[in-house]
Amino acid sequence: MNIDLTPLANLGLQILVPIVLAVGGLAIGRVARWLHLSNESQLRDALQLAATNGAAFAMSQVGAIGAAGGLSVVVKSKVIAAGACYVLAHVPDAAKKLGASQAVIERLVEAKLAQLLLGNAQAAPGASLASPTQAGS
Secondary structure (H helix, E strand, O other), X not given: OOOOXXXXXXXXXXXXXXXXXXXXXXXXXXXXXXXXXXXXXXXXXHHHHHHHHHHHHXXXXXXXXXXXXXXXXXXXXXXXXXXXHHHHHHOHHHHHHHOOOHHHHHHHHHHHHHHHHHHHHHHHXXXXXXXXXXXXX
């Protein structure tokens, strides 16, 4: 007398496979948290982009004075504060998860502001250098 246990084995596999996968997923999640693996680079990139956008937004609020590089200390601090508020309003979760304080975000916006000002200051010489090259062509 032979008893075919194939249907019982198939049923057991159908029950055990999802359980094993669920436990494995939980274990991988715990190991990732234990090793501090996350999407930290994506959060940093989002914070950097928001800081650049915040500095640009703050510069647009200042107008031509800021674009010319003539920021006074009072205006510069207002621009930095406005840029930091922009960052905190647009990526609050990223700032919180990265542990970025108001002061850190202000320093980041200040660095981005300097890049924007240098970019504007370097745009004019770059254009003047392109003219003789084009004239010689």
